[in-house]
Amino acid sequence: MQVEDHYSLLLGIQSPWEITSVDLKMAESRVDIYVEYMDSTGKCPECKNTHPTYDLRKTRTWRHLDTMQFSTFIHCQLPRINCPEHGVKSAQAPWANKQSGFTLMFEAFAIQVMLAAKSVEAARKLLGLNWKQLESIKHQAVNRGLARRSKDNIDYLGVDEKQFRKGHNYITTLVDIDQGAVLEVVEYRTEESCKTLIDKALNENQQSNVKAVCMDMWKAFYNAFSEKLPNASIVHDHFHISQYLNKAVDQIRKKENREFNTTSNNPLKKSKFLWLSNPENLSEEAKVQLNSLNELNLKVSKAWILKESFKPFWQYRSKSWAEKYFNVWYENVTKNKLPAMLKVADMLKNHIGNILTYFDHSISNAVAEGLNSKIQMTKSNARGYRSFEGFRVSILFHCGKLKMEP
Template sequence: MDDKGASPECGAACPRHDTRKERTWRHLDTMQFATYLHCNVPRVRCEKHDVKSIRVPWAEKNSRFTLLFEAFAIRVLNAAHSVEEARKLLGLNWHQVDAIKARAVKRGLARRQATKIDCLGIDEKQFRSGHDSVSNLYDLTGGRVLDIVEGRTENDCKQLIEQALTPEQRAQVTAVALDMWQAYANAVSQALPKADIVHDRFHISLHLNDAVDSVRRAENKALNKIGDNRLKGSRYCWLANEENIDKKRAEQFDVLKTSDLKVARAWAIKEMFRGFWDYRYAGWAKRHFDRWYAWAIRSRLTPIKKKAKMIKNHLPNILTYFKHRISNAVAEGLNSKIQTIKANARGYRSFAGFRNSILFYCGGLDMAP
């Protein structure tokens, strides 16, 4: 054997030091039989990096699988219904699958090109039960997750933007869709000073739905005390878009929505706001909002008044929608996929594993060895 080898750190030709004990790598199966490579890997003494094992051409550093096996495993993981099914098919344990995904994501992020991204989305996702949340950064045009960090504070969001985008990319962003969480808005203003903030229309709809549901719950409780069960089982009708209500419920709902119930008035106010998004220009939308706000603030419905004031306080960054026409609809679709990933994995113990899984399935990365 040659008495010299390349340093794995700097590539310099170095004298051979010794040979490690035999190491084993899992390779692609041969005729349905598990196949393994065995090798005594030489070590070299580098002047800069001390004694190191040379790189083997068939596997990455710290991996116990050949590159061909890892490439096959990545395809299986992407094609299988769940990680558990892929794991059984490959004959691996959970730790081995996690290691393969981690190396795949690392390769994908290293290969990701710093292309121009015009519009971003920022949203939070629950990590564990309770109040543990993560912040996700989305490329709205590319339909992919760019990166994830733990927490939802201003510093967390700023770190997320800075670690996912180069300074050149940050300078090119024109708009960011997010909810009305002030910490996110502050972080975007600092990290992306040239980008417009667009408060997401779907989050605003959720706020108004919450207000309607609060009115319904309070009124239903009061009616039940006097034996009036009109609102029993009607929750879906008040929260769904009217065109999505089935015929069976529609007849009952036609009576309820035209009644003198408080929730009927709250629902009508919510429905009027839907027309806000149909305008072509911000000026006309602002006139619509002024009429809507006047009705909402005089409604004598505390939950509606509270949400109306909140929306008015954020109105400048809501009207930017008519300039960019973006929302977090892409993020909501990816969030559904992330929820499926969580369910299939029965949850995650570590944030690192959760992040790798999201980027593996939703990052749009080139991960093949």
């Protein structure tokens, strides 16, 4: 068996394509394979009909999977086909996608490596590629995946923002809650960008069949979704609501802590985590500490009790009972006269209609928040993306649940 035959089998190259020479460079651990097209006719890439060849294009090179630890390159002059209907067109190489400098097998392998690797840098080293080449494979993989995405209805969406760069640079992500997949990402968190997001992610039919959208009480999101998806309910989710309640408790703690700092004995020293953790997750020692602090009748204690007493709200089955519970809770907040807490309670009261929708749909942004930490990892792995587009592609690559193989 000739070495050319061996590589023909290995690369799956068949007539009329033929390996004419193989150049093994032992010192460089590199093998160059030269392929020629051996027919005077070929298939037009547009209509797939057979027509005469016209000429040969200049030599192109494709990177293939390493063969026995040799970096492997295919070189070939692709023929151009003269189609009476479509004109003179380059024939498609059977081992690669149009425009790609890699063979199909190499691309499929690179995608698996990038998905599994801890960082972009680790994948880059394993594959022996530069950053630009990796980004190009990723980009094409994501485009394939998006084109293949199902057009079936999506019942529940989650929309959320995330800081992109330092300062006030945000991105907005749209998540399919049932699939746990990021559908699309846009820059900024304005009403306009949110509308673009909806149009990019969903076709008209999908837009009119969404049952509910989960979101923070952010005006721009609310406006965009109520206008674009008038059939969908808005659900202000409990994840964000508990964040607001936690923030209020923390503001009150900070202020009180400052007041105590002027005295010699500050009981609130190093107590931050006690007020913000879920009490069930605290150690026995921490629980004892929290209980003794609660006996001091501090403002932060009152705020903490209000925060904790909001939790049963989510346990109701009936909307009207939940609403009654909320009204009692709201009364309690007003009696306590803690401005930071009252501010949150007023905001909740103003939005109560779209908070109570939770009892029709029971969705939350928990899935979106889980994906958010994965997005954060993507960001730190890549040591920060300079361009938004690069970041978007990476998010969809890792969190889009796309079918990306070539």
